[in-house]
Amino acid sequence: MNLLKVDLQGGQVRLPDGSFVPATGLLQSLSEGAYTLGMRPHHLYLERPSDSALEVMTEVSVTEITGSESFVHVSYSAERWVVLAHGVQDLAAGDRLAVHIDPGRLFVFGPDEQLVASPAMQAAA
DSSP: OEEEEEEEETTEEEOTTSOEEEOOGGGGGSOSEEEEEEEOGGGEESSOOSTTOEEEEEEEEEEEEOSSEEEEEEEETTEEEEEEEESOOOOOTTOEEEEEEOGGGOEEEOTTSOEEEOHHHHHHO
16 A cells, blocks of 8 residues: 555645645545555556546656556655556656545545545445
C-alpha cells in the first residue's frame, strides 16, 4: 500500500509539500488532525478520474512494462509509491508526472495507526 502523511485543517488537506487541497470524499467527515492516507497501486491514476481527485506532482524512478499494464514507481516528498497504470507507459527516470488520488478510494489511518475510514466503511454507512 502507498502511504501519505497529511493534516486536516479547516476543511483542507495539508500535503507534505506545504500545499493545501480541499478535503473531499472520505476526508470530508473526519476531525481535524494528522492522518496517514493509504492508496492501493490501482487506485492511483495518471489521468484525473473525477473532479474531486487530488493531484500531486511526482518524479518517476522506474517503469516496469508488463504488457497490457505498467508499474510506474514514483517519488513524492519522502514517499515512494507504485502506480498500476493501464497500457504501456513509456516514462523515463526523472520525468515529472502528475498522479491523481481518488478520495473515495482511500484508506485513512489515525495517529495510532488504526483504520478510521475506508471505502467499505463509507458503503456501510
